[in-house]
Amino acid sequence: MNISKNSSEYMIHQQDDLYYLSFLSFDRTKAVNHGFSTRLGGYSKDIYTSLNLGLRSGDKLEDVYLNYKKICKALDIDSEDLVHSDQIHESHIYCVTQEDKGKGFYKDSNIKGIDGLITNEPKVPLITFYADCVPLYFLDPVQKVIGLAHAGWRGTVLKIAAKMIHKFTSVYKSDPKNILVGIGPSIGSCCFEVDESVAHAFQKQFEGDDWIQTLKNGKYKIDLWKVNQQILLESDIIEEHISIMGLCTMCHKDIFFSHRGHKGRRGSLGAIMELRD
Numbered sequence: 054m055n056i057s058k059n060s061s062e063y064m065i066h067q068q069d070d071l072y073y074l075s076f077l078s079f080d081r082t083k084a085v086n087h088g089f090s091t092r093l094g095g096y097s098k099d100i101y102t103s104l105n106l107g108l109r110s111g112d113k114l115e116d117v118y119l120n121y122k123k124i125c126k127a128l129d130i131d132s133e134d135l136v137h138s139d140q141i142h143e144s145h146i147y148c149v150t151q152e153d154k155g156k157g158f159y160k161d162s163n164i165k166g167i168d169g170l171i172t173n174e175p176k177v178p179l180i181t182f183y184a185d186c187v188p189l190y191f192l193d194p195v196q197k198v199i200g201l202a203h204a205g206w207r208g209t210v211l212k213i214a215a216k217m218i219h220k221f222t223s224v225y226k227s228d229p230k231n232i233l234v235g236i237g238p239s240i241g242s243c244c245f246e247v248d249e250s251v252a253h254a255f256q257k258q259f260e261g262d263d264w265i266q267t268l269k270n271g272k273y274k275i276d277l278w279k280v281n282q283q284i285l286l287e288s289d290i291i292e293e294h295i296s297i298m299g300l301c302t303m304c305h306k307d308i309f310f311s312h313r314g315h316k317g318r319r320g321s322l323g324a325i326m327e328l329r330d
């Protein structure tokens with residue numbers, strides 16, 4: 054893998070040809086099983102090579118099923134229990150319970166139009182999907198609550214990160230001072246070039262300019278990691294509790310699926326997490 058193996062934020066896990074990443078801050082709590090998948094070590098072919106977790110990507114479902122089995126075995130999670138989001142680039146959040154186990158793949162799901170999942174029940178694994186958008190992981194090790202949110206540029210502008218923290222505090226009585234957040238691999242500021250309309254959507258919502266760069270061609274580059282960090286700090290998350298992997302999916306499209314990098318012809322990566330017993 055052509056990414057740093059000596060990060061203070063993440064660890065690379067390898068089992069045979071399978072690779073996935075975890076946040077060191079989350080591992081240290083011993084409260085969760087979690088990981089972010091790479092495209093390496095799966096069964097899918099062609100544009101889906103090889104660990105595609107996208108169920109509606111056009112890939113062969115038998116291969117996707119085997120991919121789920123393989124990554125979940127490595128994470129010590131039962132793939133049949135996974136609760137799937139149904140992301141629409143909005144900021145709606147669903148509170149998951151035991152009754153939702155298996156919804157999305159093995160069971161029909163009423164979880165529709167949801168970009169954020171939260172649960173405080175152990176052994177109820179959550180999964181959200183990515184190929185350039187920002188994966189956000191949340192863990193309150195005191196109240197024992199976990200969450201995952203899909204923050205593309207739209208979700209970031211809609212401040213889904215702040216809405217997740219609000220749910221943690223209002224529904225689960227979390228103190229923001231205890232919450233750990235992880236920002237996983239996504240398109241980085243090196244590659245996330247946008248036009249004026251998108252840049253203005255950000256400028257309307259966010260202060261400062263350390264997250265935006267004006268380019269000579271009249272376009273802009275935006276740092277989604279920094280913007281999400283700003284939102285989290287405004288939600289009273291402690292800076293040292295925010296881990297940023299700093300890995301760009303487009304720069305590393307040999308390791309990750311990248312919607313822009315592969316011009317839309319790609320599989321999906323998964324953010325997976327469950328509370329331990």
Ligand SMILES: [Zn+2]
Pocket residue numbers: 240241242243244245301302303304305
């Ligand atoms: Zn990049």
